[in-house]
Amino acid sequence: MRRRLSAALGIGAVAIALSGCSLLEPVDVAPEEVAAPEPGSRVLRFANGYEPSHPVNRCGVEPMKEELSAAGIDLRSYPAGQLGSEAALVEQVATGALDIGIAGGSFLGEWYEDAAVVDGAYLFRDVDEFDEATTGPVLADVYDRMAEETGLRVASNWYYGTRHITANKPVTAPEDLQGLKIRTPDAPLYLINFGIMGATATPMALSEVYLGLQQNAIDAQENPIPTIASSNFQEVQDYVSLTGHMVQGVQIVTTDRLLESLEPAQRDALEAAIETARISVRDCIVEEEQQVLAEWKDTGAIEVVEDVDVDAFQERIAAELPSQVPWGDLYLQIQADLATENEEEQ
Template sequence: MRRKTLTALAAGASALALSGCSLMQPVDISGFAAEAPDPDATVVRLANVYEPGHPANTCGTATMKEELAQDGIDLKVYPAGQLGGEPEIIEQVATGALDIGISGGSFFGAWYPAAEVVDGAFLFENSREYDRATRSPLLTHLYDDMAEETGLRVFSSWYYGARNITANKPVRSPEDLRGLKIRTPDAALYLETLRALGGTATPMALSEVYLGLQQGAIDAEENPIPTIASNKFEEVQSTVSLTRHMVQGVQLVASEKFMEGLSEDERTAVLEAADSARLANLKCIEDEEREILEQWRAEGTIEIVEDIDSEAFQQGVKENLLPAKEWGDLYLEVQEELAADTPTVVGTDPEDSPVFADEKTEEQS
């Protein structure tokens, strides 16, 4: 069997031009892949914006890479924005210059506005609600409709974390956001959400945030705890306020053309590996959220502010964000589906996975 390359990344020139990068190499984030690649392996390229040390890579893409290797598929991972930001990654997937991209829901809004709903502020209370909702009927059908209309197939959703605000002062209420230049990703929904919460948003690439905070170009930023830690933002900010204003994840996206180009066995392998990676990533992020906060408290690394006026923030979202979004009704339907405890339709539940066996042991003891 001759080597197959399932991407036009020989159109890599165009992809790299988009990102403004010179020739890039995939990063070995898994530890096991030091051996020479199988010359007969099917090559699949995946890109994301997260640092190699972020759980999305150390647990998510690393698990996916290891499982796919067993099925004769060589997953090449390009982390840390090597091939551009999330808009560029989605564009490259759409054009066939990249096989799989990972992006937050807000960035799909330019392609299919209703897909933004998963990044709606205060839509989910915790990681398990996020994981359940993104595998349930409403959002599964949403992604089917998106694929039919755009040719972009979201085939797995991974928990990313609860977003919190770091600054050089506590942020307990919307009033505390006034006058702060707060970095957000460069997607319309983030800017609109920060305005609804009472703040002023400044879009900026994640790779530029540390220097922006250090030099005072921005005053604050908002991210999940593992992202704050992996980018060392606690070194240049004095407080982290646990607003948890967005419990969110990231989506794995491929073009329908790419998926159809895989053999049935390859497609099954990709879907199953992505689901295993979803569970491994969920476990790692939940553990890191807890462990990082424990370490920061023990070492006094950064002031942790927990007395948040969540109702005031939520009121701003209800009054200033949802009425302006075409997916406002879908947002409410997702919450109703969660309240009704609708069975999931795709993927393995965490409770049924050996990845979470230690939780069952703790519950029984």
């Protein structure tokens, strides 16, 4: 880990130096994003890989800008992968080249193994369990230990959506995945999840998936409903099967160094804005999931397959995943704690 961080710091220093000479400009930045900040305000750069219309930006990042301006923070957002992939954003945050980034647990797991647990298949049954665990003490302890070891601080978990499978045939049981080339994000955990579930995982950038499906380079893909819709995968796939194999969040990543550099009032304002955005993004995504599914059922844009044998997939994961990952005991602990809480509530 020290070698990785040291290398990242070296790369970051070179990148910063070269970017001053305009040799590593990742994108054309809109005029308002290079405008001079208001006198006395603190500029914070916030980047993610989602389109501006995605709920993460529309319901989360954009409202934060207005809320933080009153606290003297000028939040500059860079959506749609303008500053790089999730892995690249984490490195930029670690080096100080970026103030805040958004990345999934699988990518944070490359820096601190236990952080990947939130991307374990079938860890959560629904968004309520996701909220319960990601705001609870067990994961708070994981993120504290990660901050001590790597300098990276997870400021919040935002619900990203429940992942389902699209293909040109229904996927109702593990047997339906055999021989199917399914696109996943480029993180090792996805290969483990889908290997257990029965598919052949093919890592690919999200921007390449539409063409890959259209040209039959891949047979299927998996994503939350809002991402499937915003990427128009329903145009090149016949079925969406509601496997619900991952109730997923994305992590808001910064550093204690950055937080400690803020004035106390600014830090409080940032933390409050992130929490308000967490709730807003969750509500927006849940609503969009419901609306898009209803629209697909009504229009027939893609056939919605609901009779999925989810238990069969869950049983495979339960039997094999904990022994194939370094955080298997943590995975089981989170599930046991959630089961206990559910029993107490009943």
